[in-house]
Amino acid sequence: xxxxxxxxxxxxxxxQINTLGLAPKKLQQLAKETLTEKEYTVFKNRYxxxxxxxxxxxxxxxxxxxxxxxxESRIVEKIKKxxxxxxxxxxxxxxxxxxCYEVVKAMSTAKVVVDESRAKDxxxxxxxxxxxxxxxxRAYHCLKYTRTDTLxxxxxxxxxxxxxxxxxxxxxxxxxxxxxxKYDLNFGMDLEKSIKEAKKVSYIIKRENFERxxxxxxxxxxxxxxxxLGDFELPSHFNYGYYKKTLGEIVQKTEYEMLQEPWIGxxxxxxxxxxxxxxxxxxxxNVQKVGDKYVLKK
Numbered sequence: 316x317x318x319x320x321x322x323x324x325x326x327x328x329x330x331q332i333n334t335l336g337l338a339p340k341k342l343q344q345l346a347k348e349t350l351t352e353k354e355y356t357v358f359k360n361r362y363x364x365x366x367x368x369x370x371x372x373x374x375x376x377x378x379x380x381x382x383x384x385x386x387e388s389r390i391v392e393k394i395k396k397x398x399x400x401x402x403x404x405x406x407x408x409x410x411x412x413x414x415c416y417e418v419v420k421a422m423s424t425a426k427v428v429v430d431e432s433r434a435k436d437x438x439x440x441x442x443x444x445x446x447x448x449x450x451x452x453r454a455y456h457c458l459k460y461t462r463t464d465t466l467x468x469x470x471x472x473x474x475x476x477x478x479x480x481x482x483x484x485x486x487x488x489x490x491x492x493x494x495x496x497k498y499d500l501n502f503g504m505d506l507e508k509s510i511k512e513a514k515k516v517s518y519i520i521k522r523e524n525f526e527r528x529x530x531x532x533x534x535x536x537x538x539x540x541x542x543x544l545g546d547f548e549l550p551s552h553f554n555y556g557y558y559k560k561t562l563g564e565i566v567q568k569t570e571y572e573m574l575q576e577p578w579i580g581x582x583x584x585x586x587x588x589x590x591x592x593x594x595x596x597x598x599x600x601n602v603q604k605v606g607d608k609y610v611l612k613k
Contacts, residue, residue: 342362342394345394346358346390346394349393349394349548350390350393350394353376354386354389356375357372357383357386357387357390358390358394360372360375361387361390369383369384369387370383372386372387393548396546396548403542403546407535407539407594410531410534410538411535413531414528414531414532417524417527417528417531418528420524421521421524421525421528422518424520424521424524425518425519425520426518426519426520427516427518427519428516428517428518428519429514429516430514430515430516431514433513433515434510434511434513437499437509437510437513438510440466440467440498440500441466441467441506441510442466442467443466443467443498444464444465445458445463445465445466446464448494451487451490453482453483453487454483454487454491456482457477457480457482457483457487460480460481461480466495466498466500467506469491469495469500469502470495470501470502470503470504470506471504471505471506472502473502473503474488474492474502474503477502533608533610536609536611537608537609539562539594539596540561540562540563540566540596540602540609541561541562541563541607541609542561542562543558543559543560543561543562544557544558544559544560544562544565544587544590545557545558545559547590549586550586556577557576557583557587562591562594562596563602563609565591565598566591566596566597566598566599566600566602567599567600567602568598568599569598569599570584570598570599573587573598
């Protein structure tokens with residue numbers, strides 16, 4: 316009777332591993348990457364070419380049969396979790412590829428609109444002559460001495476450079492800083508670069524392309540946010556109460572709120588942050604669950 320029960324247990328565990336649908340070589344590789352050295356030895360003896368009994372495996376480590384049974388059960392769980400996580404990663408990667416493809420496709424047919432009004436305004440401001448502005452006598456003569464004729468030429472200079480000129484002190488410098496700020500300029504500016512960056516480029520894509528991209532993005536976000544934290548590989552000391560929480564539930568909390576939770580310390584918080592960072596998520600996200608789907612609040 317006992318022998319039949321142990322055989323049934325072994326068959327169940329073996330069936331759980333077989334649900335991964337991996338070829339023997341790939342299963343061996345997955346086990347090697349996932350398990351510790353001791354666990355991998357147990358795995359090889361139990362699921363390798365020569366299937367050893369639990370009594371034999373326990374004796375190899377000077378332990379009981381029950382120890383070997385519990386170790387085997389944990390090994391199967393770890394391999395299952397790693398295999399399921401690998402499938403999830405493949406699905407997410409495929410989703411990202413599809414999203415990138417749709418974005419590139421939409422951009423190839425998009426209408427490009429360039430707004431140069433701000434760039435033109437900045438170019439005109441840079442050409443504004445200094446002799447037409449209200450300046451103190453000291454500041455005006457200093458600019459005349461340095462042959463600084465326009466606001467653009469003044470903005471290219473640094474504060475340190477200005478203070479090196481004779482008869483030019485902190486009062487005059489503050490006066491010129493205020494003058495530049497009035498025109499949204501400052502000392503040490505790279506005006507040519509600023510004028511280029513001031514050009515506002517917009518892309519107008521077709522509605523159907525936009526809707527397709529939005530749908531793919533939302534589906535991808537939902538798949539990630541509905542994933543339970545316990546489905547990822549976590550250390551044995553991790554708070555078990557959080558295993559059943561989804562990433563969507565977690566990202567709605569702030570770091571401060573997380574640290575108020577029982578058994579969540581800085582180490583556990585760091586582990587969660589690493590999982591979230593992998594999928595470009597973070598704490599304090601403005602998401603809400605509607606039915607079985609998460610939506611980003613605007």
